[in-house]
Amino acid sequence: MANINEIAKRAGVSVSTVSRVLNNHSYVSEEKRVAVQRVIDELDYTPNRLAVDLIRQETRTIGVIMPYNNNPAFDQMLHGVLNRSVEQDYTVMVLPTKYDLSKELDCFNRLKNKQLDGIIITSRSNSWDILVPYAKYGAIVACEYTDHPEIGCAYMDRYASYLEAFRLLRERGHSRVAFTTARGTESNSTKLTIKAYKQIFGDYPPAYHIGDCYRLEDGLRAGEQLLHAALRPTAVYANGDEVAAGIYQYARGIQLEVPEDLAIIGQENQTVGIGLGLASVDHQLVKVGEQAFDLIIQKSKNKIEIPYKIHLRQSI
Amino acid sequence: MANINEIAKRAGVSVSTVSRVLNNHSYVSEEKRVAVQRVIDELDYTPNRLAVDLIRQETRTIGVIMPYNNNPAFDQMLHGVLNRSVEQDYTVMVLPTKYDLSKELDCFNRLKNKQLDGIIITSRSNSWDILVPYAKYGAIVACEYTDHPEIGCAYMDRYASYLEAFRLLRERGHSRVAFTTARGTESNSTKLTIKAYKQIFGDYPPAYHIGDCYRLEDGLRAGEQLLHAALRPTAVYANGDEVAAGIYQYARGIQLEVPEDLAIIGQENQTVGIGLGLASVDHQLVKVGEQAFDLIIQKSKNKIEIPYKIHLRQSI
DNA sequence: CTGAAAGCGCTAACAG
């Protein structure tokens, strides 16, 4: 395709004049303007974005680290980011990592190699010590709390929310309470869930904890593992409504009534939970994503807490 | 940050040698290799991606046109694309358009301005006449059938699937059948739905057609509009399981039994439908996305049909 | 095996 030199030559002007009309910079005489525009239209010319970004040292593109692309929680945050990016005319790159350390670093390298102006971390697996140095190459915002001054965050008080949910279950008379979490104990939210559980129920019975839960099928598996135990739990806290739905389905399949035989509370107010009438701890992940985006483009390192909500529904 | 010249100077070699070790091209003497690598490590150097892409005339990045970012069907296709892109080490840009004509064109311009190697269209609003010319700038693959030889497609036979679903309802004795669709009549799938409806039921009663349905809330609205009619429909085909879930919820709210009082069949086998036991016409959108991605990187203009499945569940 | 030099396509400081 034609380039800016070609346009300049054909219009009988210099490239800087063409550049000026392209970006309507300063003043260009009306006749040259028109001449340039005519050639641009004739040749159906579009400036090369890579060249522009290269020289401007800015891409107006931000990346979103998403360990998995089939996890509804990450999707919710991504949607929040997209909501804002479209308003602000920014582009977003989706960066799947599978929680792989080196794949994750490759993503951060896109900050260093100038391909991205900023990165939003929905979840990570490298330690902050490794990641923080990348902040000198571009804005980094996390969707979890961290006190590193170089990192902005849009976070929720997960610990408080878990405490409140467990307290709720205890108040309703439950003492045998099971729960599900995502990754094993290396995950921050898993740690906080266990900590809150101990805080409310005193001890931590490993048999009541099912890890690696993300989607409905994982909930079915959790149901199978939990609901045939000698001392069957009377309530379960699921780390997502899809997981909760799987548990619900399994429970109904073996003739258990919800909430009479099993109380269920899920997380993130996902559609399936609304459909099934499942109570849910809603961390407002869409808002988290929106806030994260706002921080990125303001190059702000503020720490913004997004309040959580609890939706009480029939399942409890 | 340091650039390739800096590395060359410090390593006492030319930039071409640095480039060679960077891309391990041809042979470089071991001593120079080591010298260059040492400087690279010392300076923590990373090549600028924009400069590389600019000169290589390739970005290994593809865009996915997604009219809305809160629509589960588009999400399913995006997930398919991401599944493959991560395997093939491609990057994906999400391009929200809101079905706005000029915003959509802006996205196609990213092909022309060399920012993208290809574009996958999950849904579009410009006519093919406008869009096809962009195929000369990069690969375009659609997730719907088109016979334009320049456009590859990963499509499903929507018409056949609608026919089968409506036939199923008729066979089960339903004659008052309502249905929901997405956008108004300008959308291809809406047209096909109406056509199939007429084919099976003879005429097309506008009162039984609710448009602009995407999510659960739209289903609630559809339920409200449909289920208080004098001649209440006995069955409804919903263009998505989230919409179906909304209708289900509304129906249960006014004491209707499913399927006794109202049979419901949804679409795309989404989690909420699985949770509620809703029958579903599954166009396998994740596979569609995967196939679309494969076509893009093979630069293939083939037309690949993805078969649909019908999941029979209690709601029918 | 290695380096010089010519770009890729664009912006912006500077001089006029």
Add this chain to the structure above:
DNA sequence: CTGTTAGCGCTTTCAG
């Protein structure tokens, strides 16, 4: 108001 020119940072002929 306009043109010249020096880059942005990299790859790749083409000689040697």
